[in-house]
Amino acid sequence: MRFLIVDDSSTMRRIIVNTLVKIGHEDYVEAPNGRDGLDRLAAAPVDVIITDWNMPEMNGLEFVRAVREQHGPDVPILMVTTNAARDDIVEALRAGVTNYVVKPFTSSTLREKIDAIVPAKPA
């Protein structure tokens, strides 16, 4: 299963990668902003997208809307964000986010959210 991690913070990308590797997902690509993330998606499809909201160039919401326009509704998108107000969450879900994680988060929380949006492997 291939992941795309979009975050301008190399720190947060590393924390997410560490968590993914811990739970057995070692196939991932990274992008520092939404625009680069779209380029990555155009180059090769992924199974799950994990994106930040607050980024330069193209923010997370703009990125999610572009993904939904260009690639449809199927790929799960997990948004990792400090924006935890109810209106923010509603806005993110309307943009096409599948689920969200509020920063700060524990690795077990991130793992649970990833497990929840990743389609189960066929038996």
Next chain:
Amino acid sequence: MSSLDRGHGIEPSLVGSLTSAAHEVFETMVFRSLTAGAPLHDTGLRPPADVVGTVGFTGDVSGLVTLYATLEAAREIAGAMFALDPLGLDDDIADAIGELANMVTGVFRTKLAGNGRPWAISVPTVVVGTDLYTKYLTAGRRVLRSFGMGDHEIFIELVVAETPPDGGPERS
């Protein structure tokens, strides 16, 4: 009533929200407990700092949250966040402090947005150097708080912009 309508200092609830945000972020992401010192209002104190992360916020009030750390403290923070030996970290330290400032301000913002009003924060900026300090060119009130973190001491500063006489702060 904004913090500035009270005539002096920054409203204690703002300082309390920021302090609570710092505790929450450090305990969850850095795996370190903080011991808060007393808030120091408008003292002009220059905290010792080699790595400074700043994030702006705007809403009912606007301003900045700045995190000051020595290189040694920043290195320990980055090592804890990455679960790596701090001594092997150099290039990642600035980004770690920027992300930490971003999360502290984000949680602060969420606490302030509890009344349903929109708040926004900027992307973080980080400066790395030796014995840095910040000189603000615009009018504002500031409160500086020290936090003990094991053998280290970090500082978090809250700067609230002066409200224009004809109304609230402009929103970006």
